[in-house]
Amino acid sequence: MYINSAACRSFNDLAQYPVFPWVISDYESPTLDFNDVSIYRDLSKPVGALNPERLELFRLRYQETPKDQDAFLYGTHYSTPAYVLYYLLRCLPEHMLKLQNGKFDEPDRLFNSISETWNNVLANPTDLKELIPEFFCVETEGRFLVNEKDINFGIRQNRQQVADVALPAWAKTPIDFICMNKLALESEYVSAHLHEWIDLIFGYKQTGPEAVKANNLFHSLTYVDQIDIEGEEDPARKEIILMQINEFGQVPVRLFDKPHPQRFSSKEHLQVNSSHCTEIAKTPQLFSKITGPSPLDAAASKDLPPEPFNYEDVRHSKSKLDYGIITLQEFEQLIKQECISDASLHSLRPANVPVIEESLLMRTYSPHNESAVRSPPSHQSTAKDCSRMTTFNCN
Structure with missing residues (x-):
């Protein structure tokens, strides 16, 4: 989509x-x-x-x-x-x-x-x-x-x-x-x-x-x-x-001038992402360059226990993980809750790419306006103009 x-x-x-x-x-x-x-x-x-x-x-x-x-x-x-x-x-x-x-x-x-x-x-x-x-x-x-x-x-x-x-x-x-x-x-x-x-x-x-x-x-x-x-x-x-x-009808806007790469097989995808998850877990300091100090690290430096979190927080983190967008704190939460297995089929955002908010994802339905809005080309749209993509509801 x-x-x-x-x-x-x-x-x-x-x-x-x-x-x-x-x-x-x-x-x-x-x-x-x-x-x-x-x-x-x-x-x-x-x-x-x-x-x-x-x-x-x-x-x-x-x-x-x-x-x-x-x-x-x-x-x-x-x-x-x-x-x-x-x-x-x-x-x-x-x-x-x-x-x-x-x-x-x-x-x-x-x-x-x-x-x-x-x-x-x-x-x-x-x-x-x-x-x-x-x-x-x-x-x-x-x-x-x-x-x-x-x-x-x-x-x-x-x-x-x-x-x-x-x-x-x-x-x-x-x-x-x-x-x-x-x-x-x-x-x-x-x-x-x-x-x-x-x-x-x-x-x-x-x-x-x-x-x-x-x-x-x-x-x-x-x-x-x-x-x-x-x-x-x-x-x-x-x-x-x-x-x-x-x-x-009309042909879609042309997006690629070169052959599109082949998609990973499930086995290759699992190997790549498992390796990537391992590297992230070993080098959490990479995230600090993007997101700043982890709240968990900050709490530890003050000899204070980390803030408690509930299942809804974890479920939200897993949803963000589906988009490849996650913070170190959320990643650690998933590991502690033994939910990281769900991450094996998703790509985590590389450490040198800025983390973005879910509200910046291109979408074609605006919950704020409660109406569908035709999405412009990504290079012509602003983050505020984008709304979550949804499928047609045949009710």
Whole structure:
């Protein structure tokens, strides 16, 4: 989610909604084996290139494009307002009605089945959609997959009423499906290949010759750095550009000019962080250069016992540890309470990087204003403007 936020993707803009990848390719088997690489999608390719036969059609059109016109492989996009509302139809029906001029789409074109949607993404030349964060958010319990409001979406050609989204055989309930998706996202295979997908969506394979090589080239109007809406003087053309963005989506802001590093495997991560924790425990004086004397050290110098702390303090410290932000006192508290095992899967902030407060983390929801605020690029925002990132709540 941090990469999405840094690339100006926001829950408050359907044309710039956060984008997540399809990671599973098997929606027919009764069970999933996360050690079986065949169940995963090829993350080194964009959705449009997953089907070789369909890709050849895209490439033929690209090659036959007249030289005086913008050449592109894909005229549609992987993230559009229509795609977002396609997924969120059951919890945001009013948004779909507004998009569809007061009526729902044809029943057979709605989000009816995970398997059907995946197969359509692989075969349909006008369907290249990726996923949205809700597919991995355990907190929402997969409610966007359930017709909780009992809305009449119509009857399909097979005479079945459109109701809840049909799940793959390996998922018994919506929350089960979400958990399996999240486990797949955190699997060893995806961890070893997710950087390839990041290169396509947020990185150096997003535009230019590298995008052509990776079969990842979209229409020029979908790229943020290739249009200047404010500087456009022709009202008609400006309206066309805005319509293109609102209806056909936009590529995220490019964040990386070089290949994104591969994520550590869980074993490597554990080894690195265990070593780092050990070094910090051995050299607590490193923290004093940043945070000043530890309150525990100050108390000891006055022959006074350290201030008592309770479980809530420890739990708060563990939460901060998840962000890689922690003080020496909090670190010592975690060790004393035997909670440091939870730190083994998280990176502690290096000693030469200033400790920051949780309030300075980039967020997209403002508890103070009790409203969601679209997050600006991190280099354009101030610390006071940031609010905690949250997932869409489909209540």
